[in-house]
Amino acid sequence: MFISIDMGGTTTRVASSKNLGKLYKIVKFPTNRDVRTQKLFIEDAILKVSDRGHVEYFCLGVPGTVDKDNKKFLRMPNYSQLNGKDFSELVDSKFGDNVYVENDATMAAVAEAMMGAGEDDEFKSVAYLSLGTGVGGARVEKEPFSYLSAEPGHQIISAEGRICKGCGQQGCLEAYASGRSFKELFKINAEDCTDKTIWRQYSSYLAIGLINIISMWRPDIIILGGSVANKFGIFQSLLVERLIVLDFFDIPPIVKSKIGDEAGVYGGFLITERVLNP
Numbered sequence: 114m115f116i117s118i119d120m121g122g123t124t125t126r127v128a129s130s131k132n133l134g135k136l137y138k139i140v141k142f143p144t145n146r147d148v149r150t151q152k153l154f155i156e157d158a159i160l161k162v163s164d165r166g167h168v169e170y171f172c173l174g175v176p177g178t179v180d181k182d183n184k185k186f187l188r189m190p191n192y193s194q195l196n197g198k199d200f201s202e203l204v205d206s207k208f209g210d211n212v213y214v215e216n217d218a219t220m221a222a223v224a225e226a227m228m229g230a231g232e233d234d235e236f237k238s239v240a241y242l243s244l245g246t247g248v249g250g251a252r253v254e255k256e257p258f259s260y261l262s263a264e265p266g267h268q269i270i271s272a273e274g275r276i277c278k279g280c281g282q283q284g285c286l287e288a289y290a291s292g293r294s295f296k297e298l299f300k301i302n303a304e305d306c307t308d309k310t311i312w313r314q315y316s317s318y319l320a321i322g323l324i325n326i327i328s329m330w331r332p333d334i335i336i337l338g339g340s341v342a343n344k345f346g347i348f349q350s351l352l353v354e355r356l357i358v359l360d361f362f363d364i365p366p367i368v369k370s371k372i373g374d375e376a377g378v379y380g381g382f383l384i385t386e387r388v389l390n391p
């Protein structure tokens with residue numbers, strides 16, 4: 114049995130697969146802010162989805178950057194309790210070397226690129242941006258397969274702008290485009306907002322981030338995931354309008370994620386496959 118864990122800033126999903134293709138079982142729970150409790154919740158979930166059977170390999174996605182060589186969490190903007198801590202703080206050391214730790218948005222990016230909205234062969238280079246509690250993302254190249262875990266949410270889009278709750282810098286994309294920032298800026302949850310004036314303002318912030326991503330990554334497609342992307346139908350045209358005004362580069366297709374909330378765990382299985390069969 115293989116296990117894929119997607120620990121986001123708000124929700125944690127733990128899934129199992131017998132063949133790294135289909136999901137066998139999945140459970141989800143709110144991410145607990147106490148590390149020891151979170152570790153217990155994860156262990157309990159692993160027992161449930163594996164039917165208490167033997168687990169061959171794990172892929173764990175966390176909301177931040179990691180040092181795989183030294184088995185340490187580096188910077189976790191939305192879960193700073195783990196900054197600088199060993200992987201064993203979250204996953205029991207009895208699992209030894211059979212754990213691969215990756216950024217959570219990277220896992221979702223890999224799934225969307227390989228089997229989701231970016232699946233088509235014409236999209237060789239895929240950029241994925243998750244607009245959730247924070248803003249994460251990654252770039253995936255399909256041939257040959259490689260990916261770049263990055264922190265596009267912490268690119269600065271406004272000099273001396275709003276303080277970013279995730280990292281403490283001023284003017285990060287995340288301080289304008291995350292679900293949490295949406296609520297702070299517009300006093301309404303993105304999920305409940307139908308006001309086009311608000312969405313036009315939101316799109317003008319997001320557009321700056323996307324222009325930067327396009328100018329540096331030159332992707333063939335940009336996929337938007339996370340809870341705010343569920344409203345893509347409302348802001349798609351406003352965003353494109355804004356991008357056309359800012360246009361200097363060719364704007365690639367910008368689409369909503371296809372797999373949705375389970376992209377992260379699927380990405381974990383795809384990464385496991387590549388790690389075990391390099």
Ligand SMILES: [Zn+2]
Nearest residue numbers: 267277280285
């Ligand atoms: Zn930031």
